Amino acid sequence: MKEQIQQIKENAIKEIKLAEDLKTLEDVRVKYSGKKGELTLLLRGMGSLSKEERPVIGAMVNEVRDELESLIVEKEKELKRAEIEKKLLTENIDVTMKSNRQKIGSLHPIMQIIDEVEEIFLGMGYQIADGPEVEKAIYNFDKLNTPKDHPARDVQDTFYITDDIVLRSQTSPVQARVMENSKPPIKIICPGKVYRSDAVDPTHSPVFHQIEGLVVDKNISMADLKGTLEMFAKKCLGKNTKIRFRPHHFPFTEPSAEADVSCFVCGGKGCRVCKNEGWIELLGCGVVHPNVLENCGIDSKIYSGFAFGFGVERIAMAKFGIDDMRLLYENDVRFLKQF
Amino acid sequence: MKTSIEWLKEYADINVSNKELADILTLTGSKVETVEEKGEDIKNVVVGKILSIEKHPNADKLVVTKVDVKTEILQIVTGANNIKVGDIVPIAKDGSELPGGVKIKKGALRGVDSCGMMCSVGELNLDLENYPGQIEHGIMILGEKYADRLGEDIRDVLNLRECIIDFEITSNRPDCFSVEGLGRETAVSLRTEFKAPHKHLENMNIENVDNIDGLTVKIEEPELCYRYIARVVKNVKIGESPEWLKRRLIACDIRPINNIVDITNYVMLELGQPMHAFDINSIEGKSIVVRRANENEKITTLDGVDRVLDNNMLVIADKNKPVAVAGVMGGENSEIEDTTTTVVFESAVFNGPSVRITAKKLGLRTSASSLYEKCLASEHAEKAINRAVELVELLNIGEPVNSKIDVYPTKQELPVIDLDVDRINVLLGTNISSKEMIDILERLEMKVEDNKVYPPYFRQDIQLLNDVAEEVIRFYGYDKLESSLVSSGDTIGERNKLQKIEKLYRTVLSYTGLSEISTYGFINKKDLENTNISYEDIEKEIIKIKNPLSEEYTIMRTSTVPSMMKVLSINNFKKNENVQLFDISRRYRDVKQDIEKGEVPLEENILTIGLYGENYDFYYLKGIVENLLEVVGLTMYDIVKESNNKIYHPGRCANLKVGNDVFVTLGEIHPVVLENFDMQKRALVAEINLDKVQKYAKQNKKYTPIPKFPAVERDLALVVDENVEVGQIEKIIKKKAKKVLETVELFDIFRSAEKLGENKKSVAYALKFRIAERTLTDDDINPVMKEILEELEKCVGAKIRE
Structure with missing residues (x-):
């Protein structure tokens, strides 16, 4: 009997080893450990054995069966792994082939600049203010210290709907509206479309975008303005950007300045974009004119403020190297998708 | 404003380089536009005298000359035919340079050596106008007076070496539109003394009289003319001005005319006060009247143009007629001529805006008018007229009368x-x-x-x-200003709800594959009509531009679709395929007739989507829109077919509504509109009113527990008439199933005249029922299904498909 068991064991081990696929292995299992398997039959046939032999043989058969089972499990793992390896070989793909992605679109270069500027000023605690494009002349001009006979109000420069209603020629009327409707501290930027009577050409468009900023509080100074614009220029145009103020004149600020930034194309060495000057005119700015504060109901003896404003197209064109403003409004997708 | 550095030096010692000076003045507010160093491009050109002219042995059109340039005698071959022996001419020697980078080298012309070149006015880049008597195609003949300057650099001989600075002066600083003003700025900027050479002219003791030899002055419009001073010069000898004076005029781009006119221009440049000079004989009745022009009154201005005036324009008139348009230009009838013997100088100050408007109306913006429009100081006028008289004396060209007529009704106020x-x-x-x-x-x-x-x-x-x-x-100095930052403690930087939605939509749409465009807010009537929008029907709402730039942009758009169609059309024209665009911008409608009340009209923020290409159809667009609404939590709305919106295909257009409020319209563009925009392809457009989306969007998201019990699924196949919309069926199912229904999904539509009958369709739905508390049983579902079926049969005549 013992020899018989030993023989079965040896045969089984041999067959397990020789099994080349899962099916053969399963057959081996059935042949030895299945319901009618050799070992099972042996156990059943133990009735003929003596009382003493029975447990000994029983234990032996069980031991062999357990051993075979673990060998089978192991062999099974091995075969499965081999099968996967084989399958992998048949599933090779060309990874350099074209993807089938849904192509992403694009954001308009002007909007990208506006968005970038908005993020910078949101981070400094500014709110984004908005107002009508079809605006009252009183907000577009009068309250901003631009009286009736000022050249900016000429029909050659501003689009009129009626004598009292214009297409805003700047986003500053938004500032006037905010000042009228809220109390200091005021910290806003106003991005938006503005309209001026300029014929379309490579550097002009009757519609363009402006971003203006306004801060009104106690003790707001020109130095605050300079610091704010320095921070803005470094974040928007690169951390090595330098800024310089030149005295200038605007009706709604006094003192007024134009701010130049070191050329962000050549770094100030001189190039075509900065006309070899090393500086690019960035924006107009200044301390809010006391008349403007008073016109909007703010006491200019207690409060002061600063304001700045610039055209977005010019910055977008310089930053992206666009040489013709008309491209921005033609909206050819081959142009748009480059941004 | 242009000036030469040489002139500036009369007011301030300049001890820095031209470039440094330009930088310093720019940073104190007198922005330097250009620094032009004249003469720098001429090198090694000297004065020479022609000693002999002989025929060229090998060429009929050339001659061989010998030229004395003091240090040597040069042989020069030339083709010029306006020279003769003894002429003094500019000679570009071997190795010389001319404007435009031309280099002159020794060489041979047709076998004869030539050691340089004689120059024309043009070759020296000089303006023919400034050198009377010279010809364009020929050598510049310098004249006998240069005979003793042979060999000298032509730049020194003709005073060509000059540095001219062009300043951009802001409109609030009329004082800097003068050499004196710029001189003052220069002195203060360089921290050196301002020399004030004209100080003595400010308070000269000149008797003020009512008339000078019968000449009188009257201001009829003191609101438009603040001051008028007249001085008279007798026995005037009209002639050419001296070189130094002409040179300074030329440096500032003013053409010399005659000594009297030149003096008026010189004083204007020097002091920033426009001057005028009349021949006293042309002033009828010797009476100068500053008055408004009569309606349609005519004058021929100095430029020879006949001008028709109106009652808002100010003129200088005599007894009978205008002799000048005040502050703009003199009349031909009172011009200084060679025969003039008595001159009246005028130094007046006019109302700035009035001069500006007059000049603009006449299309005649002159140096004088552009100064006047900046509002000049009345107090300055006297100094200027005294300077003019001083120059007359200096040049010794006449005898000034030592009195003045000074009409000065409103004295200039000086603030403290x-x-x-x-x-x-x-x-x-x-x-x-x-x-x-x-x-x-x-x-x-x-x-x-x-x-x-x-x-x-x-x-x-x-x-x-x-x-x-x-x-x-x-x-x-702004450079010394130490930067500081405003504390951000008091304000919160945050986008409002609409701005957040716009930002989100830009991101979602660009990641969906759409490109953002930017469009103008104005269009024209034709654009509207091309989009099947009747101008007449909505004329009351249309905002018209009073002074449009061109016919292209005359009205504010009442719809964003024309703008989108134009962009789609251009892309189609350029053969761009599968184009997907969006635009977040505004439309403008005067719905409540606000404009006539002086109020601002309605402006709506609209997201416009435009697509064309084989991959896109109504349902693709609808999917984009649904996603946009879902991301802002806007789920409770109806979708309703829209057949009356003429922009769209009547069978392929829908409105999305909350209650009765339409907030989205989407659909396929009407074939007629497509044709109007020259589109051969179908296009799809959606108009999404962002103001309304913002209103209906839910900001607060709340968690619902994930179901623990399984759902019960039932399929439902119905036969309905073709015109029954699946949306109707879904609505009924949802209404009747109430809370136990989790989802209902259409999974099949089947049409067959044979099996279902004409104009019938079969629609199959998968319904999923579930409640949070327990697993539903047939006893729960069966009555619900029954109710649904009954309602469907009642409302849309639906029958279970056998």
Whole structure:
């Protein structure tokens, strides 16, 4: 009997080893450990054995069966792994082939600049203010210290709907509206479309975008303005950007300045974009004119403020190297998708 | 404003390079546009005298000359035929350079050596107009007076070496539209003394009289003419001005005419006060009247153009007729001529805006009018006229009468400003001492006494403390201003709800594959009509531009679709395929007739989507829109077919509504509209009203527990009439199933005249039922299904498909 068991064991081990696929292995299992398997039959046939032999043989058969089972499990793992390896070989793909992605679109270069500027000023605690494009002349001009006979109000420069209603020629009327409707501290930027009577050409468009900023509080100074614009220029145009103020004149600020930034194309060495000057005119700015504060109901003896404003197209064109403003409004997708 | 450095030096010692000077002045507010160093491009060109001219042995059109350039005799071959022996001419020697980078080298012409070139006016880049008697195609003949200057550099001989600076002066500083004003700025900027060579002209004791030899002056419009001074010069000898004077005019781009006219122009450049000179004989009745022009009154201006005037224009007139358009240009009828013997100088100050409007109406913006429009100082007029008379004496060209007629109805007001040093430091963010401020102000000729600032008469821009602060910072230096930052403690930087939605939509749409465009807010009537929008039907709402730039942009758009169609059309024209665009912008409708009440009209923020290409259809667009609404939590809306919107295909257009409020319209563009925009492909457009989306969007998201019990699924196949919309069926299912229904999904539509009958379709739905508390049983579902079926049969005649 013992020899018989030993023989079965040896045969089984041999067959397990020789099994080349899962099916053969399963057959081996059935042949030895299945319901009618050799070992099972042996156990059943133990009735003929003596009382003493029975447990000994029983234990032996069980031991062999357990051993075979673990060998089978192991062999099974091995075969499965081999099968996967084989399958992998048949599933090779060309990874350099074209993807089938849904192509992403694009954001308009002007909007990208506006968005970038908005993020910078949101981070400094500014709110984004908005107002009508079809605006009252009183907000577009009068309250901003631009009286009736000022050249900016000429029909050659501003689009009129009626004598009292214009297409805003700047986003500053938004500032006037905010000042009228809220109390200091005021910290806003106003991005938006503005309209001026300029014929379309490579550097002009009757519609363009402006971003203006306004801060009104106690003790707001020109130095605050300079610091704010320095921070803005470094974040928007690169951390090595330098800024310089030149005295200038605007009706709604006094003192007024134009701010130049070191050329962000050549770094100030001189190039075509900065006309070899090393500086690019960035924006107009200044301390809010006391008349403007008073016109909007703010006491200019207690409060002061600063304001700045610039055209977005010019910055977008310089930053992206666009040489013709008309491209921005033609909206050819081959142009748009480059941004 | 142009001036030469040489002229500026009369007012201030300049001890820095031209480039440095330009930089310094730019940073104190007189922005330098260009620095032109004249003569720098001419090298090694000297004065020579022609000694002999002989025929060229090998060429008929050339001659061989010998030229004396003092140090040597040069042989030069030339093709010029306006030269003769003895002429003094400019000679470009071997190795010389001419404007435009031309280099002259020794060489041979047709076998004869030539050691240089004789130059024409053009070759030296000089303006023929400034050298009367010279010809365009020929050598410049210098004349006998240069005979003793042979061999000398032509730049020194003709005074070609000059540095001219062109300044961009801001409109608030008319005083800087003068060499004197710029000289003052230069002196203060360089911290050197301002020489003030004309100070003595300010308070000359000249008798003021009512008439000079019968000449009288009357101002009828004191609102438009603040001051009028006349002085008379007798026994005038009209002639050419001296070289130095002509040169300075030319440097500033003014053409010399004759000594009297040149003096008026010279004074204008020097002092910034326009001057005029009349021949006294052309003033009928010897009476000068400053009055409004009569309606349709005519004058021929000095440029020979006949002009028709109107009642808003101011003229200088005599007894019978206008002799000048005030502040703009003189009349031909009173022009200084060679025969003029008695001259009347005018130095007047007019209302700035009035001159500007007149000049604009006449299309005649002159140096004088552009100065006047900046509002000149009345006090300055006297100094200018005295300077003109002084120049007459200096040039010795006439005998001035030592009296003046000075009509000055409204004296210029001079403000007094409290010097609040602390407030200035607050406004600037500086800590500048009172002493330093006063020093700057005094150098600018402002008197400071008892803490009060008295700006000089020529600084009308200084009215308030802020103006004084600007003067302080200009010369203290912006570069020395130490930057500071506003504390951000008091305000919160945050987008509002609409701005957040717009930002989100830009991101979602660009990641969906759409490109953002940017469009103008105005269009024209044709654009509307091309989009099947009747102009007449909505005329009341249309906002019209009174002064449009062109026919292209005459009205504000009442719909964003025409703009989108134009862009789609252009892309189609350029053969771009599968184009997907979006635009977040506005439409403008005067729905409540606000404009006539002086109020602003309705502006709506619209997201417009436009697509064309084989991959896109109504349902693709609808999917994009649904996603946009889902991301802002807007789920409770109806989708309703829209057949009356003429922009769209009547069978392929829908409105999305909350209650009765339409907030989205989407669909396929009407074939007629497509044709109007020259589109051969179908296009799809959606208009999404963002103001309304914002109103209906849910901001607060709340968690619902994930179901623990399984769902019960039932399929439902129905036969309905073709015209029954699946949306209707779904609505009924949802209504009747109430809370137990989790989802209902259409999974099949089947049509067959044979099996279902004409105009019938079969629609199959998968319904999923579930409640949170327990697993539903047939006993729960069966009555619900029954109710649904009954309602469907009742409302849309649906039958279970057998």
